[in-house]
Amino acid sequence: MSHVLLVDDEVALRESLTYTLQKEGFTVTTAHDGQSAIKQFHKQVPDIILLDIMLPEIDGMEICWRIRAFSNVPIVMLTAKDQDIDKVRGLEAGADDYVTKPFNTRELMARIKAVLRRHNDSKAGNGKASSN
Template sequence: MTAEARRTILVVEDEPLINQMVTDRLRAEGHDVVQAHDGPGAVVAFEEHDPDLVVLDLMLPGFDGLEVCRRVQALRPVPVLMLTARDDETDVLVGLGVGADDYVTKPFRQRELVARVHALLRRVDRAAELAAEAAPTRTVGSLAVDGATRRVRVDGADVHLTPLEFDLLTALAAEPGSVRSREELMQEVWGWSDASGTRTLDSHVKALRAKIGADRVRTVHGVGYALEER
C-alpha cells in the first residue's frame, strides 16, 4: 500500500470461499484481517481485535448481521460495510439505520469492495480532522446542526443520526437551498470520485428524510439534492 495506512479489518461472512476471497484481497492491500463466520463469533472477534472497519454479511448463523451491527456499534462506533445477498431496499435501510455506513450487493467485484473499504477509511480520517476544527451550529428553519457536538435538533427535539447521515446533512446544510450535485456529495461525504452506478447516496437520503422530515430534502432529478428551509 502507498497512500493508505495499514488497518485491522474484521471480515464476517459465513460462506468460507467468499470470506477467504475477501480476506486474501484485503491482506494483499496491506491490511491485517481477522475472520469470523457467525454472529456471536463476530462480536467476540470485535471485542478481542478492536478493528478499524468491519465487512459484514447480512445473513449469518447465530444471529444476523443487523444484530452484529447493533452490538458492535454499542461497544464503539466503527465503519461497517454491509454485504447483502440482494439489493432489497428494506434490508439496506434497516442496515443503515442500525449503523452500517455503506453496502455492496452480491455478487460483487473485488475491486469495488476494496474501493468502498478505502473510501470509508478515508472518511473516518477526514472526520477526525474536521472534529479538531468543529463547524459552528448551522440553522436551517427549525433544523439545527451542531458541528461541535454532532447533534441535530428538529423543532427543538433531538434527532439521532448515524455518522454518515450527519455528514450528509452537514454537506447539504452548508449551502441551504442550493442544489448539491450527486458527484459533489459523493466526493465530500464518501470520498468517491465516481458515483455512477451506485444507490448509496439515494438510500442515505431516504433514511435521512425519515428522521428530519421528507420535505426538507428536495430532489432535483438528474442533478442532486438540496436542503430546504421550513
Template sequence: MGANVLIVEDEEKLAAVLGEYLTQAGFDWTSLTDGTQVLSQVRERMPDLILLDLMLPGRNGLDICKEIRTFSQVPIIMITARVEEIDRLLGLELGADDYICKPFSPREVVARVKTVLRRAVDKQEGATGGLTLDPDRYRAVLNGQELDLTAVEFNLLLFLFRNPGRIYSRAQLMDRIYPDQRVVSDRTIDSHIKKLRKKIAAVAPDVELIHSIYGVGYKFEAP
C-alpha cells in the first residue's frame, strides 16, 4: 500500500485524471469536491498528503489549510489558477508545503507529491531515535541496522511515524492498513504491533518507539 493522497478538487474530471496518475505511481487516493467536507475527512482518515484546490464550493482552500494546521502537520500542496495568490501561498502564515499553478501536467503533480512526502519524512528523521524509513523500497533502518519487516508491518510503522504523538485506535489503524475493508479481527493490529516491537527490540532493546495507550490505542513517539 502506497501513501494515501486526498485530492480536494471540484473539477471531477481533473481529480479523476490526477487519481489515475497517482495510482500508476503506486499511491492510494480519495477525492472530495466540497470544501465543507475536508476537515472531517482529514481528522477521520489522516491522509499522508493533501492536494488542495484554492477555489472550492462551500469553503476556500486558504481557510481550510489554516484550520488543518491547527491540529495536523500533514503535507499540503495548494492548487491555484489565481496567480495573484502565489505570494500568499508562499507566506509562512499559511502553512502550505508547496503550490502548483493551473494548467499543469499530471506528471508534474506526481513528482511534486513524491518530493513533498520525501521532505516530510526527512524532516522527522532527526527526532525519531535513529529510525529512518524509505517508503519507495519498504526499507526501515534503526540505529544503522535494517529491520526485517513485512509490507503490513512497514506500512503500520510508516503511518505512525508520519504522525508522531497522535493516538490511533485499532479501528483507525485497520482502516489505513487494510483499505480494501477486508474483515479482520480488531486484535490483528495488536498482533502486528507485538511483532513490530519484537523486531525493534532485537535491534535496540532500550528504545521504545510504539507506545500503548490503555483503552485507546497506539502512538509513535521517539525517546
C-alpha cells in the first residue's frame, strides 16, 4: 500500500481526493500549507507527493525545490496554474508530472500509478535498456 502526502489548501479538494485515494488503496496524509507539508514529509516520508503550487506559508515550487535537494520521492504538481510557463517551472523544479485543476479523477489516478510504477522500476533497476 503506497503512502500519499496530499498538500492543498482547499478543504473540499483534500477531503474528496483523500476519499478517492483511500478507495484506490492508498494511505493518505494531508497538509494544508507549505510549513505543514515539510513537517509531514519529515515525520513520515511518503511514496508520492501531490502538491499544489499556491499554498500559504511556503509555496509548492519552494517545497519541491527543498525536497529535491535531498530526496527523489515522486512529486505530482496538482494546481490551477495552467500557463505553459507554470508547467515548465514546475517540471524544472523537479516535479515528475503536472496536472491542472479541474482534473479528471480517473486520469489523475492513472498518472499517480504511472509515476509510482516508473519510480519503483527505477529503484529496482528494472529500467528498460534499449538493445540496438
